Amino acid sequence: MKRDSYLSELEILKSIAETLNESTELKSMLEDCLRKLLQLTSLEAGWIFLINGEGEYELAAAESLPPALSNPKHQALTQGDCWCVSRFRNGTLTKASNIMECKRLENARLGNWGDTYGLVYHATVPLKAGEEPFGLLNVAVANKETFEAHELSLLESIAYQIGTALKRIHLTMKEQDIKIAEERNRLARDLHDSVNQLLYSINVTSSAGIRLAKEMPIKEVLSDIQRMSQHAQAEMKALIWQLRPAGLAEGLACSLKKYGEMLGLEVNLSVEGISMLTSLQEETLWRIAQEAFHNTLKHSGEHKVNIVLHYKKDTVVMIVSDDGIGFQYAEETCLPSIGLKSMGERIKSMNGRMALHSKRGKGTSLKVELPI
């Protein structure tokens, strides 16, 4: 697989390690690494699939693909299943292997999607960090049927390096999330201690002014100031709550009840089981319930909201419902608003499910289920 005789396998590994080390962004890291790999070796084409815990794959990088695989819009690599992805999913792909006939290349040939540049076979290597699997590295050379054992072994070493780099990026992303949460908490605390207290002082001072003032127009001006400061205080409180799901320290159920009551809702809460949620899962449910509360307040015509939290062994179920005016909801409706849409996106990102039931005059019920 060596292009230049002086370029030892060690040098290839060193160069790949340097490329991986330079990046902090996942996609560009994989693209750079794949490009480097093809430059340093006689490999002619390569692509990387990232595969999540649900077995869903995503084409994360591709380099020097023949038209058959890259046209139209990488169709051959983004649709359907193949041997390597199936073997990865069922856990039988543990080492670098030869894929004797690539189903995707075969499909591309049958579908006449373009020239394959003589590619029929490829090697596939699982990307792992320790036992944690991330996806697959696939590489190919025109008319090459099988990769030798030493070639597969080099690819395996490279795949380990990529797997470790993927793990590093995942950890960095997690760390960033924690930093963002900390910063939001700090901002919430500062707003609470500074602006909120000042607004409170304006409220108290104008109230004293109203009592002391003798002339009606001055009383009225001071009343206006008081009303506005109360309004600003209420807005500030809501903003602080939005910033700080750290209220979650008191537990999701308790925080939700308090938040709803702060909005002026009567919250009927029922909890079953014991919470074993991660902070990310808690925050997801918190944000969804927040939006559902606001929707009840804005649209339902009701001031009562029911919330059920059911912690089961593998899942948590949250139901937020009201007996308000309801609306005609169809899943395929494309809503111009962002509230329900971003709820859906949050749930999807946590591999959860959401069901919204509503009918005019029959209230609204939102059911969310997240795997634990």
Ligand SMILES: Nc1ncnc2c1ncn2[C@@H]1O[C@H](COP(=O)(O)OP(=O)(O)OP(=O)(O)O)[C@@H](O)[C@H]1O
């Ligand atoms: N609890 C509810 N009762 C009645 N109608 C509702 C309820 N929840 C949502 N709706 C209807 O669904 C629509 C979409 O809700 P969504 O939260 O996506 O948007 P929104 O609240 O109008 O705006 P925003 O983007 O600020 O959230 C609302 O405009 C409203 O007509």
Ligand SMILES: [Mg+2]
């Ligand atoms: Mg809304």
